Amino acid sequence: MERTTLVQHIRQQEKANPGATGEFTSLMNEIMVAGKIISLEVNSAGIGEDVFGLTGKINVQGEEVKKLDEFSDLTFTKIIGQSGTVCAITSEEREEALIIEDNPGKYIFMMDPLDGSSNIDVNVSIGTIFSIYRKKSLGNKVTDEDLLQKGGEQIAAGYIVYGSSTIFVYTTGQGVHGFTLDPALGEFFLSHPDLVIPEQGSTYSTNEGNWGNWDEPQKDLVAYLKEDAPATGRPYKLRYIGSLVADFHRTLLKGGLFMYPKDTKSPNGKLRFSFEAAPLAFIVEQAGGKASTGSQRILDITPSGIHDRLPLFIGSKKDVELAEERLAATVKKGGWFKWLSG
Numbered sequence: 290m291e292r293t294t295l296v297q298h299i300r301q302q303e304k305a306n307p308g309a310t311g312e313f314t315s316l317m318n319e320i321m322v323a324g325k326i327i328s329l330e331v332n333s334a335g336i337g338e339d340v341f342g343l344t345g346k347i348n349v350q351g352e353e354v355k356k357l358d359e360f361s362d363l364t365f366t367k368i369i370g371q372s373g374t375v376c377a378i379t380s381e382e383r384e385e386a387l388i389i390e391d392n393p394g395k396y397i398f399m400m401d402p403l404d405g406s407s408n409i410d411v412n413v414s415i416g417t418i419f420s421i422y423r424k425k426s427l428g429n430k431v432t433d434e435d436l437l438q439k440g441g442e443q444i445a446a447g448y449i450v451y452g453s454s455t456i457f458v459y460t461t462g463q464g465v466h467g468f469t470l471d472p473a474l475g476e477f478f479l480s481h482p483d484l485v486i487p488e489q490g491s492t493y494s495t496n497e498g499n500w501g502n503w504d505e506p507q508k509d510l511v512a513y514l515k516e517d518a519p520a521t522g523r524p525y526k527l528r529y530i531g532s533l534v535a536d537f538h539r540t541l542l543k544g545g546l547f548m549y550p551k552d553t554k555s556p557n558g559k560l561r562f563s564f565e566a567a568p569l570a571f572i573v574e575q576a577g578g579k580a581s582t583g584s585q586r587i588l589d590i591t592p593s594g595i596h597d598r599l600p601l602f603i604g605s606k607k608d609v610e611l612a613e614e615r616l617a618a619t620v621k622k623g624g625w626f627k628w629l630s631g
């Protein structure tokens with residue numbers, strides 16, 4: 290059986306880009322190498338030295354840094370930083386952008402090096418999410434023009450799920466393609482060519498523990514999805530792992546709606562634009578799905594800071610549109626009601 294490796298596939302995709310210099314293929318290859326190293330570490334976690342543990346540090350997000358978080362951030366930073374393909378790296382684990390002075394390249398690399406790592410010690414799938422932009426500003430200096438680009442400016446995005454198997458999913462704007470790591474050969478082989486998300490799903494994915502902190506439109510939307518109305522495919526089933534890469538990967542393959550809405554605790558939402566929402570939005574749109582804040586398309590947004598957070602509604606086209614319609618309708622109704630009741 291013809292087995293296409295990840296590097297072969299990337300080379301084929303790059304041929305479609307006029308003026309390709311092979312630098313992009315080289316960057317993607319380095320991402321793959323870092324992913325293999327982290328996969329090995331994640332899958333041997335708990336055997337030998339205590340990689341489950343905490344570093345005792347708190348990151349810029351105010352979250353406890355686990356040893357695997359730090360290991361993953363350092364692995365990607367070292368390998369990508371020395372690749373000669375990027376001029377800057379931003380990471381969920383680092384407050385400031387890392388500017389590459391020695392042998393910089395033309396790309397900007399953004400990552401959540403190990404998303405969901407609080408789940409690793411209970412053996413739940415976790416993952417790396419990444420995004421690649423081209424340097425825009427003239428001259429050698431890296432500026433905010435390069436670090437704060439509109440989501441639609443991405444030239445590639447992807448994620449690696451470290452689960453029962455290690456799967457590498459990416460897009461360069463020519464569809465979405467998944468590769469499964471053959472641990473015996475240490476090679477990623479094409480396993481999910483031309484991924485397309487179902488137009489409508491039957492699951493919703495959100496942390497209902499936040500119900501008490503949601504606004505009325507959000508409560509109305511989830512209540513609607515739970516109503517017994519088989520003619521419209523309801524009630525939807527609730528599936529929530531609490532690890533974004535795992536929840537998103539299931540949504541991409543099976544369809545449905547993932548939501549991390551704003552709430553009184555997280556008035557801008559919890560998830561980050563640069564490291565989570567924008568890359569996954571690029572992927573889901575390339576697979577025929579949608580991604581918004583509940584009202585604004587993610588890929589139309591330009592962040593004001595590298596750690597900007599925002600609400601995220603992502604998944605099947607019809608499910609995201611349903612969410613947007615009901616949120617808008619309830620806000621209008623609520624607004625009208627408020628206006629009437631003074």
Ligand code: P6P
Pocket residue numbers: 404405406407496531532533534536559
């Ligand atoms: P909550 C993990 O910490 C993470 O950043 C995402 O992977 C996940 O979707 C979300 O937070 C879970 O957040 O508030 O439901 O625990």
